[in-house]
Every structure is written in structure tokens, then in C-alpha cells.
Amino acid sequence: MVDIGAHWDRVHATQGPTVVPDDDEVGVAGLRHFGDLRGARLLDLGCGNGEYSLYFAARGAQVTAIDVSKVAIASLTASCAEAGIDDVVAIRASAFDVAELGPFDAVFGSMILHHLEPFDAFVDVLAAAMAPGGRGFFYENNAMSKALVWCRRHLVGRFGIPRNSDDEEFPLEPRELGLLARRFTIEVEYPTLYLARMASGYLLRGHGERQLGWIDDLLYPIERIRRLSYRQYVKLTGAT
Numbered sequence: 001m002v003d004i005g006a007h008w009d010r011v012h013a014t015q016g017p018t019v020v021p022d023d024d025e026v027g028v029a030g031l032r033h034f035g036d037l038r039g040a041r042l043l044d045l046g047c048g049n050g051e052y053s054l055y056f057a058a059r060g061a062q063v064t065a066i067d068v069s070k071v072a073i074a075s076l077t078a079s080c081a082e083a084g085i086d087d088v089v090a091i092r093a094s095a096f097d098v099a100e101l102g103p104f105d106a107v108f109g110s111m112i113l114h115h116l117e118p119f120d121a122f123v124d125v126l127a128a129a130m131a132p133g134g135r136g137f138f139y140e141n142n143a144m145s146k147a148l149v150w151c152r153r154h155l156v157g158r159f160g161i162p163r164n165s166d167d168e169e170f171p172l173e174p175r176e177l178g179l180l181a182r183r184f185t186i187e188v189e190y191p192t193l194y195l196a197r198m199a200s201g202y203l204l205r206g207h208g209e210r211q212l213g214w215i216d217d218l219l220y221p222i223e224r225i226r227r228l229s230y231r232q233y234v235k236l237t238g239a240t
């Protein structure tokens with residue numbers, strides 16, 4: 001049995017906190033979906049060092065930030081103490097235990113959903129954690145492209161192509177979006193096409209990522225290709 005807390009402690013021990021700029025694309029898209037956050041109770045799920053917790057707290061949210069890593073939570077607690085921020089509560093907790101911390105008007109997550117298994121059980125927890133009409137915003141990866149999934153399975157960790165993921169995680173699958181759709185109104189947005197650039201990571205070890213951007217830009221208007229993008233925003237609205 002993998003100790004996920006210890007795994008993430010090791011990851012976070014090598015990463016210091018960074019600051020999310022005001023015009024951060026994910027942050028701005030989250031705000032667009034959440035609306036006015038002043039006084040809102042917001043959960044930052046799998047907060048890591050808590051960059052987005054601080055971003056949303058600066059916009060008036062009362063933030064509860066949870067992560068399974070004690071190193072990540074210690075880092076966020078230290079950042080808050082240093083900056084004199086008292087509207088962020090950082091708690092070491094599993095994503096499966098957040099219902100008892102709610103209810104939340106807004107739930108934010110960056111690159112967390114695809115780590116959570118069994119996902120159907122997590123969807124129930126999320127629904128229980130949200131206030132009526134609450135909103136969720138998740139920045140996620142996407143398993144829709146069979147070609148990228150094939151590359152991930154067969155090339156990563158071989159031929160000198162680095163493995164940046166752990167053995168347990170897998171990009172968010174269409175069937176998992178289906179599970180969310182059973183409990184929430186769901187809208188998926190592909191802010192940019194990230195496909196040729198992602199493939200360059202697998203096939204060219206990242207060389208040419210910048211140069212291949214024009215292919216992604218060219219193909220972006222084609223809806224059935226855009227849905228293959230490796231990056232997506234999953235926007236949820238709970239029942240009232």
C-alpha cells in the first residue's frame with residue numbers, strides 16, 4: 001500500500017511556494033465561474049503549497065485549504081503567518097474527508113481530481129461538501145486523446161523520456177466526467193489546445209514544444225479536436 005502522504009511530502013520538500021499573478025489564466029477562469037467571492041467559503045482541494053488558496057483569499061474568500069501532505073500544509077501555514085493572513089485555514093486531510101469541513105460555496109482544485117480513487121466515492125463526498133447551488137472549478141488533465149494515453153503508457157519512463165507522474169495517477173477520464181455529471185451541472189472548457197505540444201514532450205522529449213504551438217493554435221477552432229486537449233477546466237454547479 002502506497003503511503004500517499006509520504007510520497008507527496010517528498011515532492012513538496014523540493015518545491016517552494018510561488019506566487020500566482022493577478023492575471024493567472026486558471027485563477028481568472030476560476031473567478032469567472034465562482035463570481036464574487038467576498039465572504040464565500042471556499043475549499044482549495046489538494047492545495048499543495050497553497051498558491052491558489054492565497055489567490056482566492058486575496059479576493060475575499062474564507063479559505064479552507066486541505067492536502068494530504070504535511071509538508072505542503074506546513075509550507076502554507078508558514079506563508080500565511082509570514083504575510084499576516086488569517087482568512088486561510090490549512091488542514092492536513094484527505095480529499096475523502098472534506099464533507100465534514102463544509103458546507104462550501106466554492107470548491108477549487110488544480111490537478112487533484114485525477115489522483116482520487118475510487119472516484120465515484122469522491123463525487124459523493126464532493127456533493128455532500130457543497131452548499132446548495134455551490135460551484136466547483138477544477139483545472140485538470142484529460143485522457144480523451146487515445147494517442148496521448150498510448151504515449152503515456154508505452155513511452156514514458158523509457159527511451160530517456162522522464163516520468164513526472166506517480167504510478168497511481170491517470171489523466172481524468174471521460175467516464176469520470178460522467179460521474180460528476182450525475183450530481184452536478186457540468187461544463188467543460190478547453191482554454192487552449194494542448195496536444196501537439198504535449199506530444200512533443202513524449203516523442204521529442206519536450207524539444208520543439210514552443211515551435212509546435214502553432215499547430216495547436218491552428219487546430220483549436222475544430223471542436224472535436226479541441227476536446228482532445230490535455231488541459232481542461234471542469235466547471236460544476238450544484239443543485240439548489
Ligand SMILES: C[S@@+](CC[C@H](N)C(=O)[O-])C[C@H]1O[C@@H](n2cnc3c(N)ncnc32)[C@H](O)[C@@H]1O
Pocket residue numbers: 004008009045046047048049066067068069072093094095096109110111112115116
Ligand atoms: C499535482 S499536486 C497539485 C498541487 C496544487 N493544487 C497545485 O496546483 O500546485 C496534487 C496535490 O494533491 C495532493 N493530494 C493527492 N492525493 C490527495 C488526497 N487523497 N487527499 C488530499 N490531497 C491529496 C498532493 O499532496 C498534492 O499537493
